[in-house]
Amino acid sequence: MRVLMTSLAVEAHFNNTVPLAWALRAAGHEVHVASHPALTEIITRAGLVAAPVGTDHTHHELVRELGAELTGFYRDIDFTGERGGGYTELKGANTLLTATFYAQANNDSMVDELVDYARFWEPDLVVWEPFTFAGAVAARATGAAHARLLWGPDLFLQTRQTFRRQTDLLPEELHDDALEEWLSWTLDRFGCAFDEEVVTGQWNIDQMPRSVRLDLGRPSVPVRYVPYNGPSVIPQWLRTPADRPRICLTLGITSRDLPYPNMVSVDQLFESVAGLDAEIVATFDAGQLAESTRLPDNVRVTDFVPLQALLPTCSAVVHHGGVGTWSTAAVSGVPQLVVAGMWDNVYRARRLADLGAGIFLPPHELTAAALRDGLEQLLTKPSFREESHRLQAEILAEPSPGAVVPVIEEMTGRHRRPRPGSR
Amino acid sequence: MLTQTDSELGRSLMTERGMQWLYAHGSDPHSVLLRAEDENRGALLERLHELGPLQRSRNGAWVTGDFLLGHEILHDRRITPGTPDDAADGHELRRRVALLGLPEEARERPWTGSERCPDGGAVEHACADGLERIGDEFDLVTDLLRPVMIAIVGDLHRVPEADRAAFSRFCTAAAPVLDARLAPPRLARARAVIDAVDGLESLLRKLPGADDDHIAATTVSCLVGVEVAVDLVANAVQALLDHPVAWRTLGEDPAFAGRVVEETLRHDPPIRLESRIARTDLELAGQPIDAGTEVVVNVEAANRDPRRGADLDRFDPFRTPPAAHLSLTGAPYLDAVAPLARTSAAAMLRVLAIRCPRIRRRGPVVRRLRAPVTHAITRLPVTA
Numbered sequence: 131m132r133v134l135m136t137s138l139a140v141e142a143h144f145n146n147t148v149p150l151a152w153a154l155r156a157a158g159h160e161v162h163v164a165s166h167p168a169l170t171e172i173i174t175r176a177g178l179v180a181a182p183v184g185t186d187h188t189h190h191e192l193v194r195e196l197g198a199e200l201t202g203f204y205r206d207i208d209f210t211g212e213r214g215g216g217y218t219e220l221k222g223a224n225t226l227l228t229a230t231f232y233a234q235a236n237n238d239s240m241v242d243e244l245v246d247y248a249r250f251w252e253p254d255l256v257v258w259e260p261f262t263f264a265g266a267v268a269a270r271a272t273g274a275a276h277a278r279l280l281w282g283p284d285l286f287l288q289t290r291q292t293f294r295r296q297t298d299l300l301p302e303e304l305h306d307d308a309l310e311e312w313l314s315w316t317l318d319r320f321g322c323a324f325d326e327e328v329v330t331g332q333w334n335i336d337q338m339p340r341s342v343r344l345d346l347g348r349p350s351v352p353v354r355y356v357p358y359n360g361p362s363v364i365p366q367w368l369r370t371p372a373d374r375p376r377i378c379l380t381l382g383i384t385s386r387d388l389p390y391p392n393m394v395s396v397d398q399l400f401e402s403v404a405g406l407d408a409e410i411v412a413t414f415d416a417g418q419l420a421e422s423t424r425l426p427d428n429v430r431v432t433d434f435v436p437l438q439a440l441l442p443t444c445s446a447v448v449h450h451g452g453v454g455t456w457s458t459a460a461v462s463g464v465p466q467l468v469v470a471g472m473w474d475n476v477y478r479a480r481r482l483a484d485l486g487a488g489i490f491l492p493p494h495e496l497t498a499a500a501l502r503d504g505l506e507q508l509l510t511k512p513s514f515r516e517e518s519h520r521l522q523a524e525i526l527a528e529p530s531p532g533a534v535v536p537v538i539e540e541m542t543g544r545h546r547r548p549r550p551g552s553r
Numbered sequence: 554m555l556t557q558t559d560s561e562l563g564r565s566l567m568t569e570r571g572m573q574w575l576y577a578h579g580s581d582p583h584s585v586l587l588r589a590e591d592e593n594r595g596a597l598l599e600r601l602h603e604l605g606p607l608q609r610s611r612n613g614a615w616v617t618g619d620f621l622l623g624h625e626i627l628h629d630r631r632i633t634p635g636t637p638d639d640a641a642d643g644h645e646l647r648r649r650v651a652l653l654g655l656p657e658e659a660r661e662r663p664w665t666g667s668e669r670c671p672d673g674g675a676v677e678h679a680c681a682d683g684l685e686r687i688g689d690e691f692d693l694v695t696d697l698l699r700p701v702m703i704a705i706v707g708d709l710h711r712v713p714e715a716d717r718a719a720f721s722r723f724c725t726a727a728a729p730v731l732d733a734r735l736a737p738p739r740l741a742r743a744r745a746v747i748d749a750v751d752g753l754e755s756l757l758r759k760l761p762g763a764d765d766d767h768i769a770a771t772t773v774s775c776l777v778g779v780e781v782a783v784d785l786v787a788n789a790v791q792a793l794l795d796h797p798v799a800w801r802t803l804g805e806d807p808a809f810a811g812r813v814v815e816e817t818l819r820h821d822p823p824i825r826l827e828s829r830i831a832r833t834d835l836e837l838a839g840q841p842i843d844a845g846t847e848v849v850v851n852v853e854a855a856n857r858d859p860r861r862g863a864d865l866d867r868f869d870p871f872r873t874p875p876a877a878h879l880s881l882t883g884a885p886y887l888d889a890v891a892p893l894a895r896t897s898a899a900a901m902l903r904v905l906a907i908r909c910p911r912i913r914r915r916g917p918v919v920r921r922l923r924a925p926v927t928h929a930i931t932r933l934p935v936t937a
Binding site: 199221319 | 563570574590591739922931932
């Protein structure tokens with residue numbers, strides 16, 4: 131079959147779609163990856179076939195322009211749903227995220243060309259990254275089956291279900307769902323109407339381990355998380371065992387290029403590990419390093435090293451909570467100290483702490499001393515390692531991307547609208 | 554003519570609305586009032602007073618909740634209604650509803666006296682007739698006030714019988730026009746407002762003696778006049794439902810209706826925000842204001858200015874003497890509708906109080922979505 135995969139042009143989001151793309155390809159299916167032109171090289175470097183569509187989105191410029199005002203709003207959005215902020219908060223998040231993120235990252239030219247491409251190539255299945263609603267629109271416009279490929283716990287849909295339930299209790303004239311509105315006029319360009327399936331996908335492909343996954347009553351195909359960290363080379367220094375405990379410090383790749391604020395400064399990270407009897411590997415680029423005033427002598431700085439090679443050699447990892455880092459650490463069985471304060475990072479960090487496989491340090495508790503104390507706990511309390519191994523085992527017990535290909539084939543057959551001319 | 558596609562118009566409305574949510578995330582009270590979502594109005598108006606006579610809001614507008622400064626701004630002919638000079642990038646709805654920037658000449662011209670204001674007796678009659686038809690359980694706004702006002706204004710401007718159904722449809726659909734000036738509506742509603750304003754204009758164009766000034770002024774009378782009168786009565790009834798003594802007084806003393814109207818205009822103004830544009834560089838409260846900048850009078854806040862007296866937060870039609878207010882003053886478009894609204898509101902209130910002495914709420918009050926200007930009650934179910 132023909133599978134069109136799509137992701138908005140953010141490398142960390144795209145990377146989570148790569149192993150499944152490989153698996154489908156290796157099973158003999160045709161796989162094309164459509165995204166903004168900005169992602170083309172990143173797609174092709176993953177050994178995949180790129181179909182650039184539209185012009186590049188401008189979400190990052192918007193974040194740069196509005197700065198802390200916008201990221202401050204984002205940071206205050208309660209993605210965990212635990213704060214119980216009420217309907218106004220849910221509506222505000224839906225309105226602002228649609229205006230500044232969803233509809234920016236799925237700009238009109240990108241959506242239109244994606245639909246054009248789908249009409250030309252006639253995929254049987256569209257697999258879309260959860261914020262790349264353009265994929266659902268293209269599927270709707272062509273009759274392809276479509277699935278949402280989840281890279282994290284489905285907090286988005288959980289929040290949305292709550293919002294929709296509460297909206298339904300209001301008189302019709304007070305319904306105010308920006309995401310529905312935007313998708314409605316977008317679908318209307320192709321003669322299609324909105325329904326909630328454009329937001330949920332016909333089913334999910336879910337890469338989260340069972341104890342972190344959310345069950346929201348949607349059809350779901352669980353799949354093992356397999357790390358893809360980008361084009362990777364094993365450096366010489368990583369080919370011999372460490373003589374002291376090794377600790378990784380990383381802030382991921384997304385904040386290098388995007389104007390999102392870091393929750394923790396490079397200096398704070400360095401101060402927390404200074405003098406520690408450990409080998410510290412910090413994955414910072416020149417820009418991040420320029421923020422630091424003092425480099426402790428136990429720290430090795432490297433611009434990039436594949437986390438899937440580094441983390442299995444580490445006794446602990448300190449990071450910002452991004453999904454790529456979190457998942458690679460989880461599948462490597464390494465205890466994590468997560469400094470998370472935004473997006474879905476908070477929920478994942480908290481779940482990790484609940485499971486005993488790591489420590490969650492919220493930004494308001496963050497000091498170098500608290501970081502160091504957390505690190506020492508990770509290194510000395512055996513329970514963290516045990517629970518990290520338990521989580522790792524849970525992930526490895528899930529079916530691999532290759533193993534779920536037949537399930538995806540079957541689901542596609544069930545959901546695809548028959549093409550005119552076929553039987 | 555409208556040239557924007559749904560995607561273009563929708564995106565610009567959506568983006569502007571998103572920015573209103575973003576700005577309201579800060580501590581600026583005007584931004585929270587513009588967002589118009591579940592706000593604690595009392596606290597926000599208080600905050601506006603605390604911040605001083607004139608503040609710059611996050612969206613660039615200068616805002617006052619001060620009575621004297623508000624009065625000065627509303628009567629300063631260098632500061633007039635309309636759209637900012639830099640509105641070139643604004644959406645078409647914005648340009649469409651700029652019609653409220655009625656020219657100065659419209660203050661006196663182009664109506665004869667009888668077109669300006671209905672006879673109170675005729676309104677009483679229409680209201681009593683309306684009540685006869687709808688029984689004991691009805692929605693005050695949709696079943697009574699709006700149909701009655703639309704009929705009154707249709708009579709006033711001699712809309713032919715054959716056009717009355719369309720006229721009524723246009724007036725109803727265009728009701729959010731005052732709010733649409735300051736808060737972008739949802740796409741469907743924006744389209745409905747644009748279509749209704751266009752439809753109303755072409756309908757009025759067919760009337761005998763219609764020149765451009767006449768059509769502009771009559772459009773305002775139909776759009777703003779109906780809306781202001783309906784909101785005024787709905788706000789008054791909403792307040793009086795909690796003041797049985799005042800309701801009884803109104804039923805016994807028809808002259809008391811004037812008091813109720815003025816106190817409602819003060820305490821719950823039908824137009825809460827008056828947005829103006831400085832047409833030249835000028836100074837307000839010692840603050841230089843650039844030409845082209847938006848200046849907003851928060852009429853609701855000014856009417857409750859604590860420096861003008863204690864207790865102005867309270868609705869009290871028995872106040873002696875009545876408290877002064879800034880509602881419905883200081884712009885041609887307001888001068889064009891104020892007599893209509895006052896006369897009609899007083900007449901309808903008189904009839905309601907006499908005919909429905911035991912009126913009570915029958916369900917929750919619904920207010921219009923994204924309505925920072927009117928905060929309009931769109932549904933008020935009652936039992937007579």
